[in-house]
Amino acid sequence: MASFKKIARRSFLIGSAAIVGGVAFGAYYVSRPAPNPLKPGDGEVAFNPFVMISDRKITLIAPRAEMGQGVHTTWAALIAEELDVTLEQVEVLHGPAAKAYYNSALMSEALPSTGYDKSRFMHSLGELLGQAGKLLDLQVTGGSTSMKDGFERMRLAGASARETLKEAAAQRLGVSRGQLSTKDGTVVAPDGAEIAYTELAADAARLEPVDAPLRPRSEWRLLGKSQPRVDMADKATGTAQFGIDVRLPGMKFAALKANPHLGGAMKGFDAAAALQMPGIERVADLGDAVAAVGRNTWLAIQALEAIEFDWGAAPIPASQEDISAAIRAAFEAKPNSTLRDDGDAETLPDGAQEVTADYEVPYLAHATMEPLNATALFDGSRLQIWCGSQGPMLVRDHCAKALGIAPEQVEVNTTLMGGGFGRRGETDFAVYAARLAGQMPGTPVQLTWSREEDMTHDFYRPASVARFRGAVKDGKALLLDGQIAGQSPTAQAMKRWIGLPPSGPDAALTDGAFNQPYAIPNYRIRGYAADLQIPVGFWRSVGASINGFFMECFVDELAHAAGADPLAFRLELARQEWAPAAKVLEAVREMSGWTGTTPEGVGRGVAMTYSFGTPVAQVIEVAEEDGLIRLRKAWIAADLGVGLDPRNLEAQMFGGMAYGLSAAMFGEITFADGAAEQVNFPDYDAIRMHTMPQVEVRILEEQPHIGGAGEPGTPPAAPALANALFDLTGKRARRLPLARDFDLLA
């Protein structure tokens, strides 16, 4: 069992060595762990970056973005489990932006391994390690990594703080530490007397931290059981503070307008009329955008409408047809990656039946419920910023650069997020607020994007096209050869985040296709990077949301061609490759009472995608009602390895599915003259109360590793629905959104 100190050292060694390419500096760096960013006040003790105890209260730091996934609760539970406190008696804070809060699990996500078999596909290791090394320094919430990252480290942090408190009590009582026990925030003496942690904090602060081994699962009190979320009461009473709810004395409200022709310049603007409008105090030039500042957000939005702009053209093909053609043109160049190449994918096996199909998915917006916003105050040398962010260190660095100040001069306050989905891993909304605050020193200002601004200035989930070819014989799959073309989201994001020039294969281009746990003897997946300047980025499950659709629709087509039941067909492929993938399929078979046949007017589809360390199978049932197709029921099985909080995992699974279904049914962003044509929810609808199916979730714990939870529920949703529509109508769904080709209830 690794100790807390060793884990920190090991991670820093890998991270720093990768950055400078030498172990020597790494070794030096190791002896100087990242400083504890917590600055305890009078009477407070920070035991480590995650546990702070004063004479009044116990504070746990959960430095991950709470965007709905429940991370603050489960992260705190990891610490509380070993610290021996209840979640009711602690305060859970996000804490500052700091190196100490780096994400140690992002690295393995960046490796082009299948994940379920980590020994494969390591040929690009060196190149990707360099990128991951830089990422390692970053405090990032993404890639469904929080629990993989925190599972061991946070329990060790809790255990170390507990033993140190016990040591303080032992010295006070003149007994050995082994004679003491702990319970609900107190140390219990041999005679049963209890000393509160808050009473011991000052003494414990003078001791060297004590390491302790982790308790076995059989002794867990909190983990593995559903915990009431620490943010629930606030969210049910309107008292939870999101970024958009920050209120500072004397604060002004502002709204933003940038060139709708994405990437085009702002050549000029005339704000004379806007400045005459009631309640408007200022119109600020932010370089490539304008902010109107006034006494409330709505007046600011109105003022922007009154400004005459001279926008430059976008460096993007003028029509959607031209964009699609540019994506297809990527197939003509050499592949960006061939991350799987088993057997011989060139040759059609003897006597096999060939199957081919082309697929297409559109660009997608994130459409978080809370429009983008940030609040900033610049005092002439120091910047304070408040916003929901999945990458507060990036916010710090990018805002510092925008104002020409040192990163240490920026204080980032990370708020609750009204959804993130990857959009709040970007920093544009914070940088605009920083630039605006820089023009009005001493006055706090909140910069909010209208829904229209938010939807038309996204870093979109890339559109993608696929050409699949396969072969079946005697009811079995013998060949699967997929080619997938789209913009590389990783190349753009790495450039924006840490200035890395685009290079090397992007695993996200084919994630969800190359790494599927199917034993197909001839199995090849090639990715092609399209050369387009449309802003793209990470979107809940990213590539797996694209390729899960391609792959699982095509596997369904193979099953059909083979004359096999689509669930049984998958089961056979999964059993030979990786048992946990078969188990989730078996689970949905049992849960749904799958028979392979459906009554007239009812259709069922199945899909299974392995992503972010978690295999998820879904069965969706559709029915024709009054001439429209309604989603009636869904069954989901997911293998998390360790189900840390079953009720929260259930929510992540059906929530992830709902996000995938929203996109599959209705989601599409198209561009004309480089401007998004969908601007608000009436053009970009999502699943709603009456269109959401009833859902049943089962969490399995078969696999040996802890899997991700935030994203893996999304990828199987679209193909399970598409396959159900085929079962109902006999028509294959090969493009999204499905509402274009099917009469879905909306």
Add this chain to the structure above:
Amino acid sequence: MSTTLRINGKSHQVDLPEDVPLLWVLRDEIGLTGTKFGCGVAACGACTVHIDGAAARSCQVALSDVWGEVTTIEGLGTPDAMAAIQQAWVEHQVAQCGYCQSGQIMQAASLLAENPAPSDAEIDEAMQGNLCRCGTYPRIRAAIHAAAQKMQEA
């Protein structure tokens, strides 16, 4: 122009152009931030409040048109004294990101005031204007049924 509003049992005097939507008066002028901005076009329901007890989209109600007493999520109940519907939300652990939930709860409270025992179809009808990008709908439905039952027993 000076306008007097009754909000959560208190009077508020605001001096603003009469076309400013109630949503922004609540959030930016009075500081009641529980009511949320989602779309500005009545397509998401995040801004739902009650006017004289009935659900209304506050982004579409101009200041000069506010026709009655306004209740916001803050007026429905507080963390220490929650309304039955809010308790049901906590018991069923409905919220994920939570941003839409003020609007969902206000819409649900309005439904229950009119219809103390709504069917699934009636819930669909009443709640379909309230968007949730986290997909919490199954638990919203369960919480509405639970609150209905509790309120009938009370």
